[in-house]
Amino acid sequence: VGRSMAAAGSVRAALQVAEVLETIVSCCVGPEGRQVLCTKPTGEVLLTRDGGRLLEALRLDHPIARMIVACVSSHLKKAGDGAKTFIIYLCHLLRGLNAVTDRDKDSLMSENIQTHRRHWKNCCQWKFISQTLITFQTQILDCIMDQYLSGHFLSIFSSVKERTLSRSSLEWLLEAYFCGRVGRNNQKFISQLMCDYFFKCMTYKSGINIFELVDDAFVELNVGVTGLPVSDSRIVAGLVLHRDFSVYCPADGDIRTVIVTETLQPLFSTSGSEFILNSEAQFQTSQFWIMERTESIMKYLHSQNVKLLLSSVKQADLVIYYARLSGISVVECLSSEEISLIQRISGLSPFVIPQGSSQCEISDTALVKFCKPLILRSKRYVHLGLISTCAFMPHCIVLCGPVQGLIEQHKGALHGAFKMLRQLFKDLDLNYMTQASDQNDASSPLIYKNSREGNQLEEHGNGSLQKPCPNTVVKNKNKLEKAQTYLKVISNVELEAYIPCSTVKLTPTNTFQRDQTPRCFSLEKDGIIDDCEPLIESNSTANSTTENTRVDISCENLEIAGKGNVLPMGCRLLDMCTSQSYCSSAMPAGCVLPVGGNFEILLHYYLLNYAKKCQQSEETVVSMIIANALLGIPKILYKSKKGNDSFPQVYRRALHALQTNQPMVSSQTGLESVTGKYQLLTSVLQCLTKILTIDLVINIKRQPQKVHDEDSEDEL
């Protein structure tokens, strides 16, 4: 193969690339992140904190870098967030892998092997590891998410069944999101703007499909105005079309409107046809006919009380003239996106010109509350008060900023936020295979139904003592009382999303009542503590016979808790047998966790636990590497913090809380989507697998054939 053109696709090379990217990207991560200025060859200047844009602007040359960027952009298309985190995870994973192999190298390789052979052998080893990664990503990760982590999840909805969303929880979610996406001095403002926008567009009956609509038609739903301070940005009711009236006739009251997709003036000939003129008189007659016809169409529209004509094509001068005479306002050359948005909102279909003189009533008109020119910085727009027939109340965002680059940044961030919400409002399916469950629960890998049980069983595994039943009950009560006093102490500052889920089957009714108290608290507080672990540490009768009951109770808990502001999620569809089987479960829509590395630390903790119990060494290694890589993000987030808020302290406290089943206290307010984090992790693992499976990078002179074209090549 080409000697100098081919480079070994090793982990080391990939790591070098990833580390360079990491240094650039990590300056923008988190609430303390800063801006990056990108210039385009056209002279445009763009401000960004968006990892995707940043990577794209670098125009990387290195093949592995290009592959990474391609993976990031395909992830972004789906999730709308997480490009920076992607790079940081990937870098940490590669670093971990590299460290492991450095250590193993001597034991694996005999010294006299030629470098060439060593390379190939290395590649085989990577292939093996990458297979383990795939297994991990497709099975183990889902399993851990479902069985351990789900116990910690909160829900963004104030009512899970109806999926209603309270303003405060949306604010927390958005503030945390915009912290990473827009400049520091505008974060709060933009997040409030988005919140206002969402609640203005939403009707009580609706909700979720708004995100889809806004995500699809985002370009049409905002207007940028340069030269004004950001704080002048606002939301206007109705739709703002990015063009001026061709004819504007002021009209009051309800205005009827039609959509037209073809020219109203009849032409001499249509494509494919031939029109033969035999004399001047014939020509004059036909011109006269055209004029009459146009006039009659416009008069007809006028008689139907139509006051506004929305056209996707350019109309002839004659049409414009008659529209003026009939007092019909005209907007021409609307893009197909604008037309489809108007149709989606008002349910209006294009007007078909009546053939002949059939003067039937036009059924397809829509009412518009107002229609007037809107002048923003001496540019004129059409402002349309469409009356919505769907769940979306049309509103537009007017984004102001001193320079276009900043407006673009805000636009991008807002669009990304809608993408993120769109993902968050979907259920996420988790599929995995459970391993054989023996009765011998002390030694073999177990099916952990959820984190609580997991912890208990871990204690079994460690051979900790089992407490007799009566004791447990007494202890529970004490603990609960303690928990409630704790609640009262901190109730001024933080919201306790805390429902002690007792799994003691002897006292189900008691638990039920206790559940009520903290729930009331949760309605008023304005901060969050992580969903706490059940304080009841042990259940002496942990065996298969009681499992069903437990599940029932935990479901009950969910229903009880269904009215709080932020709820703990405990609901899983349980479809399990004790023998080896496929398990499919779903993470319900709206799962969130507090910001500040909570997801990472939780997953880290459970992965380490899992690794301890793994039998196969590769699985252990991979789990350990991933677990450690996860800490990369919280490490960066807490980098600037000192003392009690420094990363080692936070980490120590979190681990302690998890080990002793106490609530994890988060110092920051804000929520982040679990779905987003999960998708990100899977994308990173897929990318890593891709990198590992490549052994040689060959530089070729011409484009690869389409059939063999790597998708990574294509998307850059």
Place this chain on the structure above:
Amino acid sequence: MSRLEAKKPSLCNSEPLTSEGVRATLSVWRGIVSSCYGPSGRLKQLHNGLGGYVCTTSQSAALLRNLSVTHPIIKILVTSVQNHVSCFSDCGLFTAILCCNLIENVQKIVLTPTTVIKLNKHLLRLCTNYLNSEACGCRIPVDFHSARIPLCLVRSVLTSKPASMLTKEEVDHISALILRTFLLTIPENAEGHIILGKSIIVPLKGQRVTDSTVLPGILIEMPEVQLMKLLPIKKSGALKVALFCTTLSGDLSDTGKGTVVVPCGVSLESAVLDQLLNLGRQLVSDHVDLVLCQKVMHPSLKQLLSAHQVIAIDRIGVTLMEPLSKVTVQKIGTQPIGSLGSISTSSYGSVKNLRTAKFGSKHFFHLIPNEGTICSLLLCNRNDTAWDELKLTCQTALHVLQLTVKEPWVLLGGGCTETHLAAYIRHKTCNEPESILKDDAGCTQTELHLVAEAFCRALESLAVSLEHDGGEILTDMKYGHFWSVQAHSPSAVNWSDLLSRCGCGLYNSQEELSWSFLRSTRHPFAPQTCLPREAVGSSSTLTVDCLTAKLGGLQVAVETANLILDLSYVIEDKN
């Protein structure tokens, strides 16, 4: 399957503001803009080595349009100022200098950008709240019943642009003219929602500035020969006007995507011409006196019309169409005619009178409306460059007047607002730091003092930029106003003898005031707030600035400075 793909990797620089090159560029840039600032600002001559047009200016609008900058950071700064200027017309240099000053001052203090940005934002809010509050000591209400303050405003705009090369008398003449022009665009008997009319600036180069004048209605320029042909205008009194927006040239209209087959011997052109002539006959029989056409008119039609003493003018152009339809409108709803078919009599408009006029070497048709808000400002200046500058200045002044109608306040000019504001911020941060930091626990008072000092220095050195002749700048300890003293004045004399009036002209030095150098450090003092009405009444000429424009400039400057301070990388795509 070949794709055009960017080949060169981008250039990536970290911490751009710390690099020596960027700092030097910024300071050169600041030097350019601050040397242009104010009535005694130095002019810049912009030209390229290949010859051609030379621009002499000291206005941000002209300067920034013609200057090409390459460094991305300066580019951000320039576009941000340009965007501000296109919104408000005025205060472009103010914005540019303040932004540069802020960036330079902040770099001298050792605080993280995060802290600085946060505190800058608090200080900006303090400023805007103060300038919008009733207690503000540097703003004056504008009463359009008297011409005094509006005239001061226009005069301040004119004097701050020295490249228009106006003498004192010319400034008086032009400012009165601009105010009159503005008043002509205000509709009579308007209630509630006012829609301002339009003023059209007609160039007349090579004449004396004092020959400039304003006329109600529209001037259409025309060569003398053509004008003679159309004469004489027989009728006095109202004239019937037909205004066409469609072409009258006899072109065939769009025939569609298919083919049109015309046998030999059939002439469509003559068919169309027949139609045109019919139209002409109808116009004549309807007793139309004046036919105006946006596009081209067929010569035969023109001839037909002139044979019947109907005046026909074509190629008006789309820009004049809107004012023309406003001038000729007889009743609401009359629109330019877009059809060659039968015209209803309601489509015709009228003008009060039509006359020819000669200004300098140019001949004009002058349409005098019955009523209306359209006027033409004939602007004269000695040469091209000075005329361009004067035109821009007049547009700025007219725009500033419009903004002031919307928000009837002006700020004291001549550097007084800046020094007063700086004194106010110093006083506030010293005495009530809690009120500024109230909703922000992350910053200490020491940090606030450091950033506030940088902010105030930026405002003060902005005021100092008004002085270009080596003079010394003082500030009084009562109002916090701006006083300048000539260079090389004896230092050990009584200040009140050397100084006459403060920058804005509101106070004179005979009051019992104490002064100190603006550059020296002073004890913070509370500048007098709540401007008394009688103080405004007493002094004759004031220098004032538009509140809306200045407030916008202040906000944009701080926001842009924050944006630039927040940059951690610059990625340049070198393709």
